[in-house]
Amino acid sequence: MLESVVAIDLPVEIIHLIQNVTVFQAASRSEKQRTEWFLICSSSNSLVNWNNREFIDNRLNNIEFAALAARAYTALFELSKQGIPYCVPSSVIAVSSLATKLMSSLPHNSLLPGLAKDPDFLKGLADLSQLKPSDVHGHASGRGKPVIRWLIRKLAEEFCYSFAREPTVSIIGDLVRLGWPTVADRSIRNTFTSELSLQALETARIRRDNDNKSKTIAHQVISGLPSTSKGIAVNQSSVEPIAFKSMSDELILELIEEQAKTLNNESIKLRLISFIKAMQYEEQEYLDDGN
Known part of the structure; x- marks a missing residue:
């Protein structure tokens, strides 16, 4: 991550955010609310105003808000110079x-x-x-700060993905200023146009559709699983439904992952395995929380 700070000329002030984001993402769900990253994000005035306007459960809303900001900044930390689209x-x-x-x-x-x-x-x-x-859109020009424009777009996409609605200029501005404290809302507004907002909503919709397709495939794989236990071959001529109730969720997910690896469609296979990995991560967090 530190390599990107140098490669794409990130400000020195942003270095301390790397540790904050890393700690937040590694924490269990209950511990996330005690991390510095969560406290920074959830104290944003723009988020408080948005919560009041949308009448959404603040506690759950704030966790997801910190999570989407963490995803955007993690992508920024891993960004290479070639990953910033611009053209003179x-x-x-x-x-x-x-x-x-x-x-x-x-x-x-x-x-x-x-x-x-x-x-x-x-x-x-x-x-x-x-x-x-x-x-060539203005956000892709080599003028000004291409990295900030990239982050604005990424934050908008992550927000739309999490909440299925567009963020405000103030929300994007508060999150950008975690790394660039002096950026004014006017500069944010120049990039975060109505056109970019619509593009972010569409990108998020496609991403959710792909997630839903993966979930559907996962259910289909579950319903078609042969009666087996890990490491034991099965006579396919005598397939019976698995007794899922006698298995742990972890083992069921492992079995589903093994079945997913046999898919012929490479794109579907990768998306499904990615979805299963996410489910395994959530299951582990659930267990870590003592449930």
């Missing part, structure tokens, strides 16, 4: 020019190799040839 106008012009020249010098489509024959490739090349500097 001169690069846009150069790319457009190169695409135009390539299109004009391409041989007949039938003579192109492999995927170069794909109509989508030629369409993409045509789109690149029409690219203009004005097509």
